[in-house]
Amino acid sequence: MTSTPPPLQPVVVGAGPAGIRAAQALxxxxxxxxxxxxxxxxxxxxxxxxxxxxxxxxRALYGAKAARATALHDTLDAxxxxxxxxxDSLVWNAQGGWLDTLHAPTQTMRTVPYGQLIVASGATDRVLPIPGWTLPGVYTLGGAQVALKFQGCSIGRNVVLMGTGPLLYLVACEYARAGAKVTAVLDSARFADHLAAVPAMLAQPAMLARGAxxxxxxxxxxxxxHTGVRPVRVLxxxxxxGVVWRAGTQEHTLACDAIGLGYALxxxxQLxxxxxxRFAWDPMHRAHLPEHDAAGRTNMPGVYLAGDGAAILGADAAEWAGERAALALLADHGVSTDMARARTLERQLRQLHGFRQGxxxxxxxxxxxxxxxxxxLVLCRCENVRVGALRACARDAGVDEMNRLKALTRVGMGRCQGRMCAVAAAEILAQASGKSVDQVGRLRGQAPxxxxxxxxxxxxxxAPGAA
Incomplete structure (x- = not known):
């Protein structure tokens, strides 16, 4: 006697480029x-x-990507x-075929069942604290971008943007074009690093040209x-x-009333x-990431990953990954799909990996x-945990694993659940314990x-469990 396959009940979490294209394909x-x-x-x-x-x-919001953004918005509207x-719905818990959600405008909880799930949760800023980063007026680069795009305002009158990564220059362009005064862009990467990477990025000339x-x-x-910079402190x-930064042996001071800070994404x-x-260490991202195959399948039946929540490859790749995950979901449940299209999407995604390494x-x-x-230095601003407390825990208690460090110091236990401090905490623990960053592990996700x-x-x- 053959069993009837369960009905398809696909749920997509995240309405960014990956989630929209996944929903469109389904x-x-x-x-x-x-x-x-x-x-x-x-x-x-x-x-x-x-x-x-x-x-x-x-054009004012998205620059050269305006046509792509408009096409994506039109797709969702249609x-x-x-x-x-x-x-307006936050997925704050996920397990065992259920998603717990909060509808923000009505402050209503609901438990949503799923048969198949595509997680397109996106990315967040990668932050390394410096003295003074808890002062009002310091934002992440992503936060500065949200203020400009969503609220139509600058984070300050005289803005310094610092850290490294393509987002640094993108946000600087967006701010300057909007009429904000960008006092300086301070990049911790050296100009020699930029030049050395050009050959690896030539495989995607359009993307390279956009960055240039x-x-x-x-x-x-x-x-x-300024390149080759080390941020020293916020004044x-x-x-x-203001901000103090160092280039070589020389310190410089810049007056400003707002700072955007971030080291890529x-x-x-967590979902x-x-x-x-299952997670594994990814040297390119310098992080433990969920494992998935080229189509987005994970080790959990019926769960697929797409977009920057799986690997940071950019908005175009997120669209491709969302569509590919949807095709995988369909094929896994006996729905006829265009396999030639699936192979094309996988090829496009593979080609981007070399550019990403560049x-x-x-x-x-x-x-x-x-x-x-x-x-x-205050590392965890939610719980006011300083770097010295982490080093003392490693030294005095022999801690060399992130979740043990969290239990003893409360790092990552606050409102951000480690989003802002986990990367830096892992770097400090690795240095203090004499282990590599991959060996100290990662903070486990917790609901909510x-x-x-x-x-x-x-x-x-x-259903039970909604509250």
């Missing part, structure tokens, strides 16, 4: 997927849409009648750019009033962790950051992945 095959997104309007971080009353022209779209254009535009418009008492992996996905050479992670961090209000109401009729 709908094109006659399904009605549920698309859950924390934002009020789809598009993700890179193509974030402002509230209707405050919209700026796409899908409205063919999918179960749930914006951002730098060229900034230079042509008089925005000072200020009640809020930011890292995948947002994948809660779902039971980016890592162009904008290397400052692996010596931990050796310069003082014991007094983001704070939820105590007064939120459980929707009547929801």
């Amino acid at each position: 709908a094109a095959h006659g399904l009605r997927p549920m698309l859950i997104d924390e934002a009020a309007r789809g598009g993700g971080q890179i193509y974030r849409r402002a509230p209707a009353p405050f919209q700026r022209p796409p 899908l409205q009648t063919r999918i179960d779209y749930r914006p 254009y951002h730098m060229g535009w900034l230079r042509a418009h008089g925005v000072p750019m 200020g008492n009640a809020r930011v009033r 890292r995948p947002e992996t 994948a962790d809660l779902l039971g996905c 980016l890592e050479r162009a904008f290397p992670f400052p692996a010596d950051w931990a050796s310069h961090a003082s014991d007094a 992945v983001k704070p939820i209000p105590i007064h939120a109401q459980t929707r009547h009729g929801a």
